[in-house]
Each structure stands twice: as C-alpha cells, then as structure tokens.
Amino acid sequence: WIISDVAFLKRVQLRGLPSFGFLFDIDGVLVRGRTPIPAARAAFRKLVNPQGQFLVPVVFVTNAGDCLRQKKAEQLSHLLGISQDQVMMSHSPLRMFKRYHEKCVLVSGQGPLLDIAQDLGFCQPITIDTLREKRPLLDAVDHDRRPNVLVSEIFVPNLSVSVVLFGEPVRWETSLQLIIDVLLTSGYPGNPYGQESYPHLPVLACNMDLMWVAEAQSPRFGHGTFMVCLENIYKKITGKDLKYEALMGKPSRLTYQYAEHLIRAQALQRSWEQPIQTLYAVGDNVMTDVYGANLYNRYLQETAARCSSVLVCTGVYDPHSEVALPSRDSIAQNVFHGHRDFSFDPALVEPDHIVPDVDAAVDLVFQLENFAPH
Numbered sequence: 001w002i003i004s005d006v007a008f009l010k011r012v013q014l015r016g017l018p019s020f021g022f023l024f025d026i027d028g029v030l031v032r033g034r035t036p037i038p039a040a041r042a043a044f045r046k047l048v049n050p051q052g053q054f055l056v057p058v059v060f061v062t063n064a065g066d067c068l069r070q071k072k073a074e075q076l077s078h079l080l081g082i083s084q085d086q087v088m089m090s091h092s093p094l095r096m097f098k099r100y101h102e103k104c105v106l107v108s109g110q111g112p113l114l115d116i117a118q119d120l121g122f123c124q125p126i127t128i129d130t131l132r133e134k135r136p137l138l139d140a141v142d143h144d145r146r147p148n149v150l151v152s153e154i155f156v157p158n159l160s161v162s163v164v165l166f167g168e169p170v171r172w173e174t175s176l177q178l179i180i181d182v183l184l185t186s187g188y189p190g191n192p193y194g195q196e197s198y199p200h201l202p203v204l205a206c207n208m209d210l211m212w213v214a215e216a217q218s219p220r221f222g223h224g225t226f227m228v229c230l231e232n233i234y235k236k237i238t239g240k241d242l243k244y245e246a247l248m249g250k251p252s253r254l255t256y257q258y259a260e261h262l263i264r265a266q267a268l269q270r271s272w273e274q275p276i277q278t279l280y281a282v283g284d285n286v287m288t289d290v291y292g293a294n295l296y297n298r299y300l301q302e303t304a305a306r307c308s309s310v311l312v313c314t315g316v317y318d319p320h321s322e323v324a325l326p327s328r329d330s331i332a333q334n335v336f337h338g339h340r341d342f343s344f345d346p347a348l349v350e351p352d353h354i355v356p357d358v359d360a361a362v363d364l365v366f367q368l369e370n371f372a373p374h
C-alpha cells in the first residue's frame, strides 16, 4: 500500500504542474504600439504565483528584429518581470548557426545591427554601411552620394562568407546593390561578377512578413517586401533562384523549434516533472501566428507533442472586417502574402480557437488543460 500511496501523492502533486506551455506573440496581443492591451495585465495575474514566478512555461515570440531581446523584455516590464531568456526575436535561432559565427558575415537591416549580431554569437559582422565605405564605387544609384573624386578602394579580401538579412534596411538601393555584388562575386565585391558564383554564398533571413500595421490606415512595407525585391533582382540578373540557407521568424519551423526548446528548458529549470505535451501559440496574425503554429503542429504529428493555434481579436485580425482572414476569395485571386518558399494551404490559416483577447486565451487553455495551479 505504500507504493500506491506514493503514486497517489505523486499524481496529486503532478496535477498542479503544467504539461503545456504558452507562446505569446507581443504586438497585437500584449501591446499595440507602445500601449499595453488591458487584457494582458489580467492574463498575467493568472500566470504567476504571489512571488511573481510563472506557473507554466512561457515564451514571448515576436517577429520584430530591430533590437536586442533584452530591450524587448524591458518593454514588457510594465506587465511583469520577464527575463530575456523568455523573449524570442525573429533572429534568435541564429544562435544555433554556430558554423557561421567565427566567419565574416555581411549584415543587413537597421537598429543596433552590430550589437545584435555580436549578441547572437557572430564574431566578425560587417554592416552594409561599412562595406559601402570600403567600396565607395559600388553604390551609384544616388548621384549625390557617389564619391566626387576618384577614390582608391582599400583592398579587403573576401569581405563576407555569408549574408544575414535581419530586417528591412533604409536606402534599399544601397543594400540591394551591395548584397547582389557580394553574392555575384562570392564575397569579393568590387571584383567582376563571376560565373562560378552559384550556388551563391549562404543567405540567412529573419522575419519574412510582407507588411505590418502601424499608425497609417493601410499596411506598410515589411522585410518580406525587401526580400521580394532581392529575390527578383537576383533572378532577373542570373536567371537562377536566390536560395536561403535558413528562413526564421514566424511562420518558419525553425522559430517554433527554438521556442519549444526554450519552453522545455524552463520546465527543466523549474523541475516540473510532467512532460510538456501541448504548446499554445497565441497571436493576432493569421498569416504568421496561425499559419506558423498549424504548420509546426503538422511537423509534430509523428511525436507526442502538439501545437495549438489561438487567435485573438486585439490586433491585425478583426472579426468584423471582411478581409480579416485570407479568405477563399483571395486564394481565387491568387493573392498570397506569405513568403515564396511557403505554399498556401487553406487548412493552415484556420485557427484552432478564436477568443476576444489574451485573458480569454489563458482562461480557455487552463480550462482545456484542466489546470488548477497550487
């Protein structure tokens, strides 16, 4: 009877332990611009104990990539103390690409690019601006920015052995020109374009969102739009496809794999013995959050784990708008705003659950999981 008693106690003990985790999107779920969404505060009160510790594993997954995750964690500190280990930016999976860390890498985007690259583990990042300084003859679109005296270029052998696209840059013509130069010369920009440059140097890209919503009435260009330009210029010039060594940020599998890894690491750290079986991905964007979670769930099919998509109505998705979901109509018109390398599948944009806000999402999940925290 002692054994069964122990087993009983164990069961009671485990009941208050989570066998699931949350992947929260940030923009449109917890905040809108700089303004916190009221439901987020209510939701977080349910997610922590009186000591402020999380009762379940939680990861914040954003496609933003123009700052360090520590800064993103600080931005959320009005809600509660979040450690930077819980925040995943679109570029976070680059930490795993250790084979590129030691080598020179050309980085494109805006914000503190060198800090971000170094924080991720890259030892020799070089920005488009620095490359432009070293190769002043290459950037010729803007007549006012051309060198007005003939400058001699500094000889720098093999400036780059891979290209990392962090996010949309400014002055697109400069970035497009220099990235194409690097790819077509196998890392010797300034040299003549070579025939031997295909397959080209590895390109790793973060955040392929075509557009995003800001204060303006209609959506704004996102990094995905920049990538469309780069892909098409490359194809037009060479006749060949630009290939990505890796695409990360939602909806890519890589991002969900990394988020799952962080969730499991939290559970381990807290000594929660229940295996984590379900990931609940809460987001406001059908094309990124719902598509990504459903795609990952397909990938998990062979395993014991699953990923469930929960759509909230506090952000991009508006239940009252007719164009809220990429509908059958848009498929008929052949309009697909996802990335070139992701195919459209109507089943992938159907959320498992639709709830008003993040607070309702937490209630729903606790109920589905029969979760009663101690």
Ligand SMILES: [Mg+2]
Binding pocket: 025, 026, 027, 028, 029, 283, 284, 285, 315
């Ligand atoms: Mg969002």
